[in-house]
Amino acid sequence: MRSFTPRLAAATLLTLPGLALAADALSGEVKRQPLNWHAIIMFFIFVAGTLAITYWAARRTRSASDFYAAGGGISGLQNGLAIAGDYMSAASFLGISAMVYEKGYDGLIYSMGFLVGWPIILFLVAERLRNLGKYTFADVASYRLQQTPVRSFAATGTLVTVAIYLIAQMVGAGKLIQLLFGMNYISAVLIVGVLMMLYVVFGGMLATTWVQIIKAVMLLSGATFMAFMVLRHADFSFEHMFQMATSVHSKGLAIMSPGGLVSNPVDAISLGVALMFGTAGLPHILMRFFTVADAREARKSVFYATGFIGYFYILTFIIGFGAIMLVLNQPGMMETVVKNGKQVTQLIGGNNMAAIHLADAVGGDLFLGFISAVAFATILAVVAGLTLSGASAVSHDLYANVFRRGRSNEKDEIRVSKIATLALGVVAILLGIAFENQNVAFMVGLAFSVAASANFPVLFLSMFWRGLTTRGAVIGGFIGLASAVLLIVVGPTVWVDVLKHKEALFPYKNPAIFSMTLAFVFTWLISTLDTSKSASDEKAKFDAQFVRSMTGIGATGASKH
């Protein structure tokens, strides 16, 4: 008997889960499933292909620019796919389609929050970022400020965000692979950790980007096929699809209306703030803007990324409804388990498996294997990007610019980044094992909140506000970082759901609106009060920075290949 008991996941699904939901696919307790050979074979084909790419990339990765930024030679379309790939994680594919399957319209509302940050990144951030930076967002934040304190802060913000995100991904990988492939947890975590180290150490950004592009194309094609089959079943009529779905769903017509997702306006707006501005502060996403040749390509990549991500969320919505039509209550797809003392009927393996069962229903065993392999590939690609961005913070920001004060040679810097990659890989594996039985559903939300409250305010003000000083940036940024972490810990997601206290000390699940505001206010206040000599020098350097950010004069170009 296959069984799946996501105790905590189920508890969060029933309440107002906010951000936590996307990670739900990847949390809770799971039991190993029988080995799925189709999936394993297809996964090995994917791994063989990506290792071949890594070999190809390794021969082209020599300089620091190659390692961190693929030599600036990625095109706008390629980068758009890679960015979309970073965003279309296994959690958002399985989690959002499961949410549509359970609640209908609420799933669509939830996915929108992840999309609307992109236009804003384009209008305000992308081109300036490309014109000012070289390898990491700290290059931009510290452009006219003191290198040591600002880079130390930015590297801390990067490493905290990356570590939190990595835990969520590693634990997710382990659970998902137990479910999909029937492998045990530790070997799954080890496979992910080792492969990601191989990609990053040997292939650098070039391999990491191509792994992400291939996975994005596989995921988009698989999801397109599923959505097409679902629509064909509904005679290509949305009305017909909705009619069939509402007639079999236990909530009936209610799945066509907003449900309980947004019952508290403060939490809803705060979630929106975290998703929107957090995206503009995620170091592994920001780093992608340095892989293109110039601001024009950076701009195009956001356009393509927005298109792919939007298209993907529409597909996920159709897939969720397809699961209601074709999987719900079908013989051989459902099981009855005991949860919190009550009998619950759910999909085999849990409702987060909705998209996987739909793959079986529309495409048979082979396609099921394909989608399972894509889900695994997705995790692999995302962790590789995260690790590369963490390693760059260590080697480029901390080692080369803080520790060696900009006097290190390129060879040493690359060596440090490879050592940092290995260290991060080992840490990720250990964290993955340590957190196996923890509820990590809140981690993705925490990562977005930290990014929105620590990285984004400093990055944004450094580009837009002449008055920003080193003191203001560092103190304000750390206040944002600390308050985001603290408010999540004392809020309902950790204080009640994880630590099992009766009542939360802070009433909202999403702290970003408060912690981000705190960061902005303190950065402004301390910068304004800063009358030091260095502060006035920093303000004076704004003009040159502004001209470069607008025109690209002096910007780092693509290296010759």
Added chain:
Amino acid sequence: MNDDILKRVQANPKFIELVHKKTSLGWKLTLIMLVIYYGFILMLAFAPKVLGTPISAGATTTVGIPVGIFIILSAFLLTGFYVRKANNEFDALNRQIVKEAKQ
């Protein structure tokens, strides 16, 4: 960038035009996106019934479905609009500024 180039660019009326056009378009489009998205969130919080109304009598499809699709499309169209404008107009202006700065 040396001071000469900096001063020349800053004094160039084309640079002032570029900055004005680019920033004002950027902020305008940002505002439009924020109004669309947070307008939707506020509607969810205060008038969720509207989104649950069928699009026509007897239909299962609710108003919320086209509204949701519209928001996703608007994100895409706004980025497309900006990229077109920037590729055609801003880049041409910028090329002239860069050229004149180096003379």
